[in-house]
Amino acid sequence: MATVPVTCVRLTTSMQMVGKTSSLKLVPMGRIKSGFPCLRTSRFQISCSAKPETVNKVCDIVKTQLALSSDTVVAPDSKFATLGADSLDTVEIVMTLEEEFGISVEEENSQNITTVQEAADLIEKLVEKKNATA
């Protein structure tokens, strides 16, 4: 019997389960529902979202900058403006992100950062670029 977590079975509607007893190769065929970690490989970027750690770090920086109470919910799609950030706050948030992640944000790009998710995505893109050229 394959040692496959039960949840795997639920999602494998489109998967061919090879009925071998020694190993169960889960070969994704067709669409794979995202959010299922054990199916995700580096070849499959199911969603283009930034890593959760990046998103969380951005949330922390935003919370500190805007002096939000710890029970304020900062979600990935939270708009800075809705959280109470003015233009100075946004510039300072971008500055802190630059310092935290060791990146440099171009002016044109900084204008497009209006939510936590956008910030995290841009950060990962810039970090990847930085590592590629390193």
Next chain:
Amino acid sequence: MAIRINTVSFQSELYRSFTIPQPKPIRSPKFSMASTIGSSTAKVESTKKPFTPPKEVHQQVLHSMPPQKIEIFKSMEGWAEDNILVHLKPVEKCWQAQDFLPDPASDGFMEQVEELRARAKEIPDDYFVVLVGDMITEEALPTYQTMLNTLDGVRDETGASPTSWAIWTRAWTAEENRHGDLLHQYLYLSGRVDMRQIQKTIQYLIGSGMDPRTENSPYLGFIYTSFQERATFISHGNTARHAKEYGDLKLAQMCGIIAADEKRHETAYTKIVEKLFEIDPDGTVLAFADMMRKKISMPAHLMYDGRDDNLFDHFSAVAQRLGVYTAKDYADILEFLVGRWKVADLTGLSGEGRKAQDYVCGLAPRIRRLEERNSAKAKESVNVPFSWIFDRQVKL
């Protein structure tokens, strides 16, 4: 002229809207400092009509001061007569532009003009770009007298109103008028600049007007003018210093005498706001925070010469590079005013008032930090032509 604020744009932010506050060309609703710090409103460039000057597009707010507060200013008229009008100089004691220019009634006139032009030849183009920008700002004086007369409780209701406030506004305008005259005549005689382009820019600017977002409130209005007068004092002081370095002592004297007027005006306006802090500390601190959040916008931020859609940004960048008026100056002025009005010591404020107090007291360091980061970033040097100097190029 109190109205010349360079909205410091921390980089793109700073030069634009900032001061800044500030209605800014749509190119960047970014944080801008006054002078270099501008406001966050956008300026619209019409794509259909070429050569249209920029316009303010933000929603204009009117009469934000509650009408019962108008009484405060009525009741201050006696105090203003004794404490503010004293900062005006009697006309008989005032300098006139002619005092600093070649005397056309004298035999030595032509020679004096030659000397003036010889001295001007030694002064570089980038200095002239800044001096021209300052002169154009001064020449837009009609806009500033208008702006003072938009303020509830202190406006000149007839054009010859006998109230202390109206007397102040008219006399202030009369004093300022000499600044544009002096600089205009100097630039004309110097031969270094394209007078027609400059005059065109002035016509566009007066036609455009400006909205410093003072919302008819004298609280907002006098805070704005306090900031502005100090800004112009600093920038004319710097142009005076540079002129001296270039060996033109007469030009240095001109800029210096203008700066001295601005200093006197700054003293008067800051005194008014000091009194307001005494009478209504909560209302005044809220007003201070409001103006700083909106950023002190440059009076000439809508300047246009028929050719350069980013004229103000380019001019501000040169002023920043030459150290005539910078983001650091913006922060310094803010810090000075916070000290001058003892904002940190205010007590008995409402919850909103305390937030405003914290915001204002903490703002200058934030601006400085941003500016330090910005200046540390290496920037490519860009050369840009200015129609004011016959399209010769100057580094931004």
